[in-house]
Every structure is written in C-alpha cells, then in structure tokens.
Amino acid sequence: LGGSTVRGRPYAVDTSFCKWTELELNSRDPKHSYQIINCGGLSYASYRLTYIAREVLQYKPDVLVVATGHNEFLEDRSFVGVKERADSALTSWFLSLRTVSLVRSLFGKGDVEQQRQLHANKIPSEIDVRLDENSGYASYHWDEQWREQVQNQYIESLQTIADICKESGVPLVLVRLGSNVRDCPPFKSELRADVSDKDAATFDRLMHEAQGQIDNPEAAIVIYRQLMEIDSNHALLNYRIARCYDRLGDLESAGMYYLEAKELDVCPLRILRSMDEQLQVFAAEQDIPLVEAGEAIRELTSEGMPGDDFYSDHVHPTIRGHQVIGQELAASIADLKDIDLNGTWSSIDRVHHYQSYLDSLPKAYLSNGRRRVQWLENWARRDRMILDVTPYDIRTRVNVGWKELGFGDLETAQKQFRDALNQGEGAALEILNFAHHLAASGRLATAKQMLEWLHQEIEHPDMEPPIQLAKMINSKLMGEEAMAILIYDDYFGRSEYSDEYTSQWLKLYPACWTELAAILSE
Structure with missing residues (x-):
C-alpha cells in the first residue's frame, strides 16, 4: 500500500519496487511462487490507506507492506468531523480497494492522470488534491497548526494499520522512503508575516543580486547571510545557500541547508524530517520491520547525497532506485517469513x-515516463526558478544526463555528458560510474553505447584502463565473448587489472578474469 512511489511513478507499476521484489523472490526461491499485489494510489495520504488495508486484509495476505509519507499535505482536508466521516459507509466505499480497482478497470492500461481528467464527470472522487486546483501552489501558506494536525494523523493512520494487521494476524512491513533534496528546490517559499514591506523589498533585491553571483559562491554566501538576518526560515534562501556550499565542496554544510530547505517548504511534497523520525520511532516501539529504502538509495551515491541521479523528480526513484528498494524489501520479507534466499x-x-524483464516492456515505456515529470520544469520556469534547476557543474550536468537516459533520451544525455567533460576530467569517472549502474540495472545495450561513446570522447590516458575493463565486463555480461577476449588479450595482455574505479564493475562479474584466462588457456 502507498502512493505514487508504490505505483512506480514516473513510469508504471511494471517497474515499481513491488515488481522488482516479486522478481527477486521468485528468482532466488524458485521452489515457491510469489505474487506482489500493487495497491498504490495516486495522491493517497496515509489515512486513506487505512480503508484499503481493512479490505485487503480480508483476503489474508502473507504480508502487508506500507510505504507512505510524501502525500500527507496534498489534500486540503479539514480535521473537523474526520472521525464522523470515518464511519460513513459511502466514504469507506469511495476509499476502498474496490473503488481503486473500478477506476483502474475503467482506465485500462492508459495513464491514470490523463484518464482522470477525461472521466472527471463519470467517476466520483473524494481526493481533493490542492495542486490540481486552479489556485495550485498559491493555496499553500505557512500554517503550523495544520502541519501539526496532518503529522498527528499520519502516525495515527500507521497505528490504525498496525492494529488491524495485528487483529488479522498478518505481519506488517513499513518502508522508509527517501527524496531528492539535492537537485529539487522547495516548491514554495514565503517571508514571515511580520517582515516589513521595506525588509521584503530589500530581501527581493538581495536575492536577485546574489543570483547574479552564480559563478562566485563565496560572494553569494556573503549576501545570503544578510538575508538570513531578515528571515532565516525562508525555504528557497536555505536551498540557495546549500547550492553554494555544494559548489564549494563543503558537503556537510550543504546537506544541512538542503534538509532545512525541505523542512521549511511551504508546499511540503516530500516527507518532513519530523515525520520521518516519527516513523522510525514507531517502527522500533512496535517491533515492525522497517525497510530503509531512502538509505539504500543514498548508499548508491559516491557522496551520500542523492539527487537527479537516483530520483526522477522530487520523490520518485529511477528504475535503478526501485530495483535496489526491491532487493531490500525482498530481504526483509525473507527474514520475516523465514524464506531461504x-x-x-x-x-x-x-x-x-x-x-x-526490461526487454519485455514496450519500446516507448521509458519515454512515456518523461512527460510525467515535465511539470517540475514547467513549475520552475513559471516561478522564475529555472536557474535553481539548471545544471551548472560536472555533478549536476552528469546527473541530468542520468535522468535523461532514464527516459531513453540518449542524444540529450550525451549533450549533458559532453558539457560535463568540457568542464573537467572528473566527469569521465562520474559517467563511468553511471554506465555501471546501467549495466547493473539490466540495460546492458545502453551501457555499451555509453562506454563506446565515452571511449571516443575522452583522451586522458589514465582513463583508458578503467574504460577498457568496463567494456570487457559489459561484453561478458552481454554474451559477446569475442569482444571480451579481444580486450583481455590485446589491451590487458592477459594480466589482471584493478583500481579504485573498477571495483564495482568487477563485483558485477567476479569471475571475469578467471573465465577469460581459462578460455585462452584452452
């Protein structure tokens, strides 16, 4: 159960972590057959999941998995009469799995958001998503009381689900989701209500002035420090300070300000730090397994701070991210149910x-996901924040290239990668690392294209050995033995090679050297 992340957005259920969990369990334990039922609902807040949980538990599943927290502030709901609505049979029907199933059966395999608009007058809906209204982001204002009420309902909903699972004798697994804090600015910022008109004008002027120092982060920070005296709780201000420290290589300070910017977002579309902490405490106190999905993705990054490399937008993981979550969830279920993997x-x-599995998907599958994240760029352009999402250095350019390849756009990705290479030799290692993740995710043909492209683009002699080793291992994985043997024999002279940049490639195929040596010895 969960929201759009469970559904696999920006793609579809076919590549959600639920599907990868199912594939992992069935492949590693072929003696049994596993089926994961995906009940992710678009824009569903946690309290809605309690209704679906009550229904699915009637079917006696072996395990109930809940991944939720990002959608809590999407609905403009009042907390007056919530308990009364909970007892309404009509409300229960609207929020039940039967309604979700009905809607999906009517929509077929098409895009749900598009079909929701087409059938707006035919299918009743109880979800009042604030961002779907004409007022959109304008309807959000800082409201501490409402935030507290939403957070309280979040943990109450988890408690309800835990209680009904216990009553039904079905074990519960919770998933701690992550989000993109590094490459996604806050969705809405506003000055405190007590800031004077004079100070507000000064704030706007200095923010614009600091933006003019985009190539001089030290000077920009000096200006931003003045702005902190006016309002230190301005979300975008904190984000821009984080970007400056990021460019200066001070990742500790950058991380602190990135997290603060997310926490101060007036339109919080990513789980708040306080809610994340509540989830951890709740799981520990209730002795409920907690899958560290966000942490698993964080560990994939070289700097421990994921951005556009492993998130397609503000919260939705890339396919590689979903795969890693699937591995973690499969291990948790196996431990819970004593399954030998x-x-x-x-x-x-x-x-x-x-x-x-990826080869079995439609050819347009990746590109179809692209339009579902286009709204983020449109929003940034409309709110005059395009500079905050525009790549400016090696890391951000490579990350945008990663994202574009995630949507199958090789040409745009290579343009970003080429721009990154023009900014410094360090980009080659970043691109090589990405090619590894392509191979690990099963996109071997695309990894081959990227390695051949990188080999042509880069002229630095120190990069030749790791690129050749990556090409050799990728060829071996693709079953192209002749090419792998040629590289092993011709380039490496039948001698093993390794360095700090190639260890992850060797983990993909640990016996590569041994197998190639055996073939040639015959």
Missing part, C-alpha cells in the same frame, strides 16, 4: 533477469 543466484543472474 541463500541459493546460487549471483550478481550475473540478477543482471540477466533484469535485462530480460
């Missing part, structure tokens, strides 16, 4: 299973 399934097997 210690078989002979290797990293090579996982890559080939991923490859086979």
Whole structure:
C-alpha cells in the first residue's frame, strides 16, 4: 500500500519496487511462487490507506507492506468531523480497494492522470488534491497548526494499520522512503508575516543580486547571510545557500541547508524530517520491520547525497532506485517469513533477469515516463526558478544526463555528458560510474553505447584502463565473448587489472578474469 512511489511513478507499476521484489523472490526461491499485489494510489495520504488495508486484509495476505509519507499535505482536508466521516459507509466505499480497482478497470492500461481528467464527470472522487486546483501552489501558506494536525494523523493512520494487521494476524512491513533534496528546490517559499514591506523589498533585491553571483559562491554566501538576518526560515534562501556550499565542496554544510530547505517548504511534497523520525520511532516501539529504502538509495551515491541521479523528480526513484528498494524489501520479507534466499543466484543472474524483464516492456515505456515529470520544469520556469534547476557543474550536468537516459533520451544525455567533460576530467569517472549502474540495472545495450561513446570522447590516458575493463565486463555480461577476449588479450595482455574505479564493475562479474584466462588457456 502507498502512493505514487508504490505505483512506480514516473513510469508504471511494471517497474515499481513491488515488481522488482516479486522478481527477486521468485528468482532466488524458485521452489515457491510469489505474487506482489500493487495497491498504490495516486495522491493517497496515509489515512486513506487505512480503508484499503481493512479490505485487503480480508483476503489474508502473507504480508502487508506500507510505504507512505510524501502525500500527507496534498489534500486540503479539514480535521473537523474526520472521525464522523470515518464511519460513513459511502466514504469507506469511495476509499476502498474496490473503488481503486473500478477506476483502474475503467482506465485500462492508459495513464491514470490523463484518464482522470477525461472521466472527471463519470467517476466520483473524494481526493481533493490542492495542486490540481486552479489556485495550485498559491493555496499553500505557512500554517503550523495544520502541519501539526496532518503529522498527528499520519502516525495515527500507521497505528490504525498496525492494529488491524495485528487483529488479522498478518505481519506488517513499513518502508522508509527517501527524496531528492539535492537537485529539487522547495516548491514554495514565503517571508514571515511580520517582515516589513521595506525588509521584503530589500530581501527581493538581495536575492536577485546574489543570483547574479552564480559563478562566485563565496560572494553569494556573503549576501545570503544578510538575508538570513531578515528571515532565516525562508525555504528557497536555505536551498540557495546549500547550492553554494555544494559548489564549494563543503558537503556537510550543504546537506544541512538542503534538509532545512525541505523542512521549511511551504508546499511540503516530500516527507518532513519530523515525520520521518516519527516513523522510525514507531517502527522500533512496535517491533515492525522497517525497510530503509531512502538509505539504500543514498548508499548508491559516491557522496551520500542523492539527487537527479537516483530520483526522477522530487520523490520518485529511477528504475535503478526501485530495483535496489526491491532487493531490500525482498530481504526483509525473507527474514520475516523465514524464506531461504541463500541459493546460487549471483550478481550475473540478477543482471540477466533484469535485462530480460526490461526487454519485455514496450519500446516507448521509458519515454512515456518523461512527460510525467515535465511539470517540475514547467513549475520552475513559471516561478522564475529555472536557474535553481539548471545544471551548472560536472555533478549536476552528469546527473541530468542520468535522468535523461532514464527516459531513453540518449542524444540529450550525451549533450549533458559532453558539457560535463568540457568542464573537467572528473566527469569521465562520474559517467563511468553511471554506465555501471546501467549495466547493473539490466540495460546492458545502453551501457555499451555509453562506454563506446565515452571511449571516443575522452583522451586522458589514465582513463583508458578503467574504460577498457568496463567494456570487457559489459561484453561478458552481454554474451559477446569475442569482444571480451579481444580486450583481455590485446589491451590487458592477459594480466589482471584493478583500481579504485573498477571495483564495482568487477563485483558485477567476479569471475571475469578467471573465465577469460581459462578460455585462452584452452
């Protein structure tokens, strides 16, 4: 159960972490058959999941998994009469799984958001999503009391789900989701109500002045410090300070300000830090398994701070991110249900299973996801924040390239990668790292394209060995033995090679050197 992340947005259920969990369990324990039922609802807040949980538990599942927290502030709901509505049979029907199933059956396999508009007058809906209204972001203002009420209802909803699971004898697993704090500015910022008109004018002037120092982060920080004296709780101000420290390489300070910007967002579309802490405490006190999805994605990054590299927008993971969450969830379920996953399934097997599954999807599957995140760029342009989402250095350019390849746009991705290479040699290692994640996710053909492109673009001799090793391993994974042997024999002279940049590639195919040596010895 959950929201759009559970549904696999910006793609579809076919590549959500639910599907990868199912693939992991069935592949690693072929003696049994596993089926994951995806009940993710678009824009569903946690209190709505309590109704669906009551219904699905009637079917006696082996485990109920709940991943929620990002949608809590999407609805403009009043807390007067919530308990009365909870007892309404009509409300229960609207919020039940039957309604979700009905809507999906009517929509078929098309895009849900598009169909919701087409059928607006035919299908009743109880979800009042504030961002769907004409007022949109303008309807959000800082309201501490409302925030507190929403947060309280969040934990109450989790408690309700835990209680009904206990009553039904069905174990519960919770998922702690992550979000993109590094490459996604806050959705709305506003000055405190007590800031004078004079100070507000000064604030606007200095913000514009600091933006003019985009290539001089030290000077920009000096200006931003003056602005902090006017209003230190301005979300966008904190984000821009974070970007400056990020450019200066002070990741500790950058991380602190990034998180503060997310917390101060007037339109909080990412789970708040306080709610995240509540979730951890709740799971520990209730002795409920907690899958560290956000942490698993964070560990994929070289700097421990994911952005556009592993999130397609503000909260939705890339396909690679969903795969990693699926691995973590499968391990948690296996531990909970005493399932033996210690078989002979290797990293090579996982890559080939991923490859086979991705190849079975429609050709336009990746590109279809692109339009579902276009709103983020449109929003930034409309709110004059396009500079805050425009790539400006090696990391941000490479990350945008990652994102574009996630939507199957090789040409745009390579343009970003080329711009990154023009800014410094360090970009080559970042691109090589991304090619590794492409291969690990099963996109071997695309990884091959990227490695061949990188080999042509880069002329630095120090990069030749790691690129050649990556090409060799990727060729081996693709079953292109002749190419792998040629690189091993011709370039490496039948000698093993490794460095700090190639260790992750060797983990994909640990026996690569041994197998190639054996082939040539014959």
